[in-house]
Amino acid sequence: MCGRFTLFDQIKAIQKRFGINVSKLDEATPSFNIAPSQSVIAIINDGERNRLGQLRWGLIPFWAKDTKIGYKMINARAETITEKSSFKHAFIRRRCLIPANGFYEWKTVNGQKQPYLIQLKGEGLFGFAGLWEKWTDGEETIFSCAIITTEANEMMSDIHHRMPVIVKKEEEASWLDPNIQDPNTLKQFLLPIDSDEMKAYAVSADVNSAKNNHEGLLNSL
DNA sequence: CCAGACGTTGTT
DNA sequence: GTCTGG
DNA sequence: CCAGACGTTGTT
DNA sequence: GTCTGG
DSSP states (O other): OOOOEEEOSOHHHHHHHHTOOEESOOOOOOEEEEOTTSEEEEEEEOSSSEEEEEEEESOOOTTOSSGGGGGTTTEEEGGGTTTOTTTHHHHHHOEEEEEESEEEEEEEETTEEEEEEEEESSSSOEEEEEEEEEEEOSSOEEEEEEEEEEEOOHHHHTTOSEEEOBOOGGGHHHHHOTTOOOHHHHHTTOOOOOGGGEEEEEBOGGGGSTTOOSGGGGSBO
8 A cells, every 4th residue: 555655856856757837836845754644746637737736645525524534545446446436536537646756665574564665766756646636615625635556566565465556657648638538548557567667675663653754764774 | 215335454 | 442643 | 654642521 | 426235
């Protein structure tokens, strides 16, 4: 699955990597420990072009009576995404990319949890496949998102049996294209990334607490 | 028809 | 055990 | 995801 | 809003 990740590159690097020309965001606070319920950066196509914006991680469907449900909806399973009423519509109409430099997964051995940091071997930045929603109760309006997960590839399966979907660079434009609405076409973008492209190593359990957020979390044990 | 849930993960 | 907070 | 709280009353 | 269960 995916419940914690990093994004420490500057906005300019993100814009360059994803080909964004227009952005309301000037700078991003580097984070080495982004947790659910926090604000994340996302790329959304507004019908004309791709834009950078901020979303709360933890999807709140527009029909929710309150925002608590967002604590649970941090991931969406790729395998069942077209069947779930909470995700179905967003999958067709409200897809996004969530830029990251890496993500954490916990490996459980004899009841003990060991966090690992997973990154791409090549270019640092990549985009998670995400869904977003707009929710309002008349007083406040919240834009929120979920990260799509799939089965682990060979390398990841040693650590955990699920992992986030990382959209292939050459498929990013199509993933964001609002004109593409065929579920079968869209599902083709949700395959596990190749093991060859990834690297992983154990990191300090300091990452367990979302209150910890410093560069040292990236260090190999 | 109405009522009630709407999610994923890991663990047992 | 379950929910909230980060 | 993991960590940490989990409650009401009355009084200041 | 939309789907599932009764």
